[in-house]
Amino acid sequence: ALAAFCATPCDVSMTRMQADHTLPAESRRNYKHVLNAWYRIAKEEGITTLWRGASMTMSRAVALNIGMLLTYEQTKEFLGKYLGDTKQNYAVSSMIAGFCASILMLPFDNAKVKLMKMKPGTQLYKGVFDCIITTAKREGVLGLWSGFWPFFFYN
Numbered sequence: 719a720l721a722a723f724c725a726t727p728c729d730v731s732m733t734r735m736q737a738d739h740t741l742p743a744e745s746r747r748n749y750k751h752v753l754n755a756w757y758r759i760a761k762e763e764g765i766t767t768l769w770r771g772a773s774m775t776m777s778r779a780v781a782l783n784i785g786m787l788l789t790y791e792q793t794k795e796f797l798g799k800y801l802g803d804t805k806q807n808y809a810v811s812s813m814i815a816g817f818c819a820s821i822l823m824l825p826f827d828n829a830k831v832k833l834m835k836m837k838p839g840t841q842l843y844k845g846v847f848d849c850i851i852t853t854a855k856r857e858g859v860l861g862l863w864s865g866f867w868p869f870f871f872y873n
């Protein structure tokens with residue numbers, strides 16, 4: 719979780735730079751590169767904005783570790799009875815662990831992106847829990863897992 723906290727400024731700038739082209743021309747930030755993004759975010763919105771969504775990034779990291787490590791070991795042990803200590807066991811266990819991690823991580827990841835994309839003065843969400851609750855109300859509970867399959871195959 720500490721590494722995720724330290725990396726949050728990278729995540730904020732990457733998310734904004736990737737989303738910039740989806741905005742109307744007058745709303746684009748037009749960062750030149752990551753250092754320009756960090757400088758402008760700190761100057762225009764305050765230094766703490768570089769860590770906007772840090773709690774979500776950290777929660778995502780925890781969910782990833784829980785989803786991957788626990789389910790991988792448990793699945794590998796269970797399948798070991800049938801597949802033995804084989805590459806097939808490792809592959810199937812990894813796939814199941816990735817599936818479980820994706821289920822746990824995606825709500826945090828979706829909320830993280832929404833929080834990081836917010837522009838100053840357009841506070842759509844008051845915080846982490848408000849973002850999750852608002853998303854569930856607007857998009858339905860399954861909206862928290864929007865983009866699940868591409869996310870699963872990507873991770």
